[in-house]
Amino acid sequence: xxxxxxxxxxxxxxxxxxxxxxxxxxxxxxxxxxxxxxxxxxxxxxxxxxxxxxxxxxxxxxxxxxxxxxxxxxxxxxxxxxxxxxxxxxxxxxxxxxxxxxxxxxxxxxxxxxxxxxxxxxxxxxxxxxxxxxxxxxxxxxxxxxxxxxxxxxxxxxxxxxxxxxxxxxxxxxxxxxxxxxxxxxxxxxxxxxxxxxxxxxxxxxxxxxxx
Numbered sequence: 750x751x752x753x754x755x756x757x758x759x760x761x762x763x764x765x766x767x768x769x770x771x772x773x774x775x776x777x778x779x780x781x782x783x784x785x786x787x788x789x790x791x792x793x794x795x796x797x798x799x800x801x802x803x804x805x806x807x808x809x810x811x812x813x814x815x816x817x818x819x820x821x822x823x824x825x826x827x828x829x830x831x832x833x834x835x836x837x838x839x840x841x842x843x844x845x846x847x848x849x850x851x852x853x854x855x856x857x858x859x860x861x862x863x864x865x866x867x868x869x870x871x872x873x874x875x876x877x878x879x880x881x882x883x884x885x886x887x888x889x890x891x892x893x894x895x896x897x898x899x900x901x902x903x904x905x906x907x908x909x910x911x912x913x914x915x916x917x918x919x920x921x922x923x924x925x926x927x928x929x930x931x932x933x934x935x936x937x938x939x940x941x942x943x944x945x946x947x948x949x950x951x952x953x954x955x956x957x958x959x960x961x
Contacts, residue, residue: 754860758852761867762845768874769811769841775804775879803877811870812841818866819844822851825859861929868931869922886911886918900924901955902932910936917947926951 820830834840848867852860874880886909891897900908903924910917919932926932926949934947934955946956 754857754864755853757864758860758867759849761864761871762849765811765867765871765874766842766845768871768880769808769838771880772801772804772808772811772874772877773838775801775877776808801877801879804879807870807873807877811874812836814866814870815841815844815848818863819847819851822848822855822859822863825856826851826854858929865931886920889917898955900932901949901953902926927953 816834819834823829823831834844848863852863855863876886889897889908889910897906898908899906900919900921903919903921905919905921905924907919907921907924908917909920915936917934917936922931924932928951930950932949932951934949937946937948938944944956946954948954
């Protein structure tokens, strides 16, 4: 098997482990307004939510997902799911370490799929406002009375724009481009008429009258 996807998984596992620590730290610092978060990280007075409204659900999803991913890879390699791990942080760390080992023994497509899953969890964690390392993704807007542009791959209205970096991606988790990766595009302009165009990572170029 090509070592590329497996090596990428190893890096993603290390990145996710660090983000899990940061998410866990946020649980002790609930925010006064869960819709806006706080960059100060000061505890609030009164009766705040019992945990961080953004970090909590994502953290639980990742803890459960990591266990399921490990079991799936173990079945691929050994033919059985293995013993179910307990719910502690240490068991999550052990499951991540197991994923980094098992991925070297699965077919390349399974390794790529594992990398996509880990990358999705990392993006979700980075989009938590009190972590704030990732771009905030917003739905594309269209002129009044018109639908926004559909994703050229899954044909759904799931395109999201990151204004800081000028990128567009599809929010449909099942959507893949022709290279088998989640679709990502950069925003550019047609030099002839100024129309917006999206240059996708797999080489596809789509022209739009307006992208905002």
